[in-house]
Amino acid sequence: MIQIPYINLAEQWKNEREELLPILDTILGSGQYIGGQEVSRFEESAAKFCGVKYAVALNSGTDALVFGLSALGVRPGDEVITPPNSFIASTAAIVHLKAIPVFVDVSEDQNIDPSKIEEAITKKTKAIMAVHLTGRIAAMKEIISIADKHGIPVIEDAAQSIGSKYDNKLSGSIGKIGCFSTHPLKNLNACGDGGFLTTNDEAIYKQISNFRNHGLIDRNTVEYFGYVSRMDTLQAAILNYRLEHLPALIEKRRSNAAKYRNLLDSKNVFIPEDKSFEFNTYHTFVIQVDKRDELKKYLLEKGIETSIHYPIPIHLQPASRNLGYKKSDFPVTEKQAERILTLPINQYLKEEEIIKVAETVNQFYQ
Numbered sequence: 001m002i003q004i005p006y007i008n009l010a011e012q013w014k015n016e017r018e019e020l021l022p023i024l025d026t027i028l029g030s031g032q033y034i035g036g037q038e039v040s041r042f043e044e045s046a047a048k049f050c051g052v053k054y055a056v057a058l059n060s061g062t063d064a065l066v067f068g069l070s071a072l073g074v075r076p077g078d079e080v081i082t083p084p085n086s087f088i089a090s091t092a093a094i095v096h097l098k099a100i101p102v103f104v105d106v107s108e109d110q111n112i113d114p115s116k117i118e119e120a121i122t123k124k125t126k127a128i129m130a131v132h133l134t135g136r137i138a139a140m141k142e143i144i145s146i147a148d149k150h151g152i153p154v155i156e157d158a159a160q161s162i163g164s165k166y167d168n169k170l171s172g173s174i175g176k177i178g179c180f181s182t183h184p185l186k187n188l189n190a191c192g193d194g195g196f197l198t199t200n201d202e203a204i205y206k207q208i209s210n211f212r213n214h215g216l217i218d219r220n221t222v223e224y225f226g227y228v229s230r231m232d233t234l235q236a237a238i239l240n241y242r243l244e245h246l247p248a249l250i251e252k253r254r255s256n257a258a259k260y261r262n263l264l265d266s267k268n269v270f271i272p273e274d275k276s277f278e279f280n281t282y283h284t285f286v287i288q289v290d291k292r293d294e295l296k297k298y299l300l301e302k303g304i305e306t307s308i309h310y311p312i313p314i315h316l317q318p319a320s321r322n323l324g325y326k327k328s329d330f331p332v333t334e335k336q337a338e339r340i341l342t343l344p345i346n347q348y349l350k351e352e353e354i355i356k357v358a359e360t361v362n363q364f365y366q
């Protein structure tokens with residue numbers, strides 16, 4: 001039986017129920033179910049929280065990536081540089097625009113290796129998509145400097161990194177566009193799908209604000225054909241409420257991570273270090289270990305649920321069959337795919353549960 005679950009959304013609702021139910025009741029009674037003040041308020045608060053001028057609320061993080069790439073001018077046949085170890089949506093967004101994902105291997109911290117980006121740039125490269133996996137921002141100083149040298153924009157897949165910082169700059173404010181997910185499993189989570197896009201560029205902001213609502217520039221006029229990717233009012237209200245509590249949630253996850261670092265035996269467990277200029281928000285706490293599958297099974301037998309983000313690299317997915325990649329193309333990613341294990345780190349874990357997880361991991365290797 002699972003004693004320590006990997007996630008605990010039921011506990012989150014239990015903690016919020018009393019305050020959130022009346023807010024949801026008011027919205028349901030108002031008849032305003034799409035858009036409206038809650039959505040505008042969320043856009044303002046999200047922009048402020050992420051340190052940018054504009055945020056556009058959308059239906060998912062995937063839509064933020066597709067619309068963001070398109071706004072950067074990515075068209076059929078263009079190339080976009082991205083790592084092969086993200087959630088599938090990062091690459092899918094490129095493919096949906098009929099553009100070509102060009103993978104670049106990652107570093108020991110699971111983020112794109114900046115020293116390998118330049119050799120992947122060609123005349124067709126239209127954008128670099130950095131993914132801030134696990135809640136750690138990719139090496140943006142190096143990435144931006146390469147991108148600037150070649151005049152290529154950087155789009156941040158910040159789906160896992162709301163509130164993270166790099167050199168004191170916030171996730172989603174460093175590249176031209178930031179793309180966030182508010183999927184139920186994210187640190188800032190809705191009770192359904194959701195996402196948003198951040199930018200300091202007014203033209204991009206206006207373009208995507210219209211595009212997500214059929215391209216309507218007023219009630220009856222469409223200048224360019226658009227799409228439907230609006231945020232529900234109920235979800236925006238939940239996000240407004242949860243955004244206020246996000247700093248406390250991030251602190252709890254950071255403190256859980258610090259406890260794991262103290263307790264886990266570094267002889268057997270590799271955890272990428274937190275560099276002095278990084279502020280990591282730990283969307284996931286990923287360790288790298290030998291005998292990963294056996295360890296996962298052992299933990300489950302002891303009632304501890306874990307996860308793997310992600311066991312099959314994107315270039316080795318059946319869906320990538322026509323992209324021209326093969327096994328051994330990205331050795332670091334492929335090795336990590338066999339060694340990574342995500343431990344529970346949610347904000348409702350008790351200290352004794354973290355101790356139990358860490359002790360059980362250590363025991364396995366004794």
Ligand SMILES: Cc1ncc(COP(=O)(O)O)c(C=O)c1O
Binds near residue numbers: 089157183
């Ligand atoms: C790195 C990354 N990119 C993109 C996405 C897509 O976000 P969504 O599920 O909101 O479409 C996710 C999460 O699901 C993600 O983790």
